[in-house]
Amino acid sequence: MLSQSMTDALNKQINWEMYSSNLYLQMSSWCAFKGLDGCAEFLNEHANEERMHMQKLLAYVNETGGLAILGQIDAPPTQFESVKDVFEKTFHHEQLVTAKINELVHQASTEKDYATLQFLQWYVAEQHQEEFLFKSILDKIEMIGTQGQGIFFIDREVGQMLTQKTQESTAMTTAQNGDVGTA
Structure with a gap:
């Protein structure tokens, strides 16, 4: 069973993940x-992933005897200077999320809540991937x-990253489930 302090911290993260989803949806x-x-x-796909992160946390809190509480979520900004600004803000936001996950890991470790510590390891790995992804987009930009046709090529590159990620995810799922097409 979760301590009240761990439940409170996880509930804050649930709401932070929802804010992240709203932020990326607005972007x-x-x-x-x-x-x-x-x-x-x-x-948009990234907004969906953030909602999945929230749902995973919510399920964990409920499974471990806590009450998941959805709080008020601030509205995200609606205006951005440029596509570079969007991805700079996304990268910085992911760094903030990483810090919040690290705080949760520290709390779980301090409380000797090893089940929660194990659960949070997925988020630690996910945040590493997220930061790497958004840093690579900034590197491409x-x-x-952003001059001339640069915006066109950036948009195309980012769109292809989504296609590639979808293909990799499908291949990984197929590999995990076994290749049912071979005899």
Whole structure:
């Protein structure tokens, strides 16, 4: 069973994950408004992932005898200076989420809550991947530049990253489930 302090901390993270989802959904909307369909789709999918992160936390709190509580979530910003600004804000946001996950890990370790510590390891690995992903997008923006057709190529690259990620996810699921197509 979770301590009250661990339950409270996990509930804060549940709400933080919902804010993250709303933030990325708003960024997706901004990109769609600007005609950046690849970036819009990518960020929309990322918003869905953040909701999944929230649901996973919520289920864990409920499974371990705690009461998951959804609190008020602040509205995300609606305006951004550029596509580079969007991804800089996303990268910094993911760094903040990583810090929050690390705080949860520290708390679980301090409380000797080894089940929660084990559960949180997935989030630790996920945050490493998230930061790497958004840093790589920023690196691509820096390489391509935002002048002239640069925005077009950035949008295409980010859209292809979503396609590649989907293909990798499908391949991993197929590998985990065994290849049912062979005899």
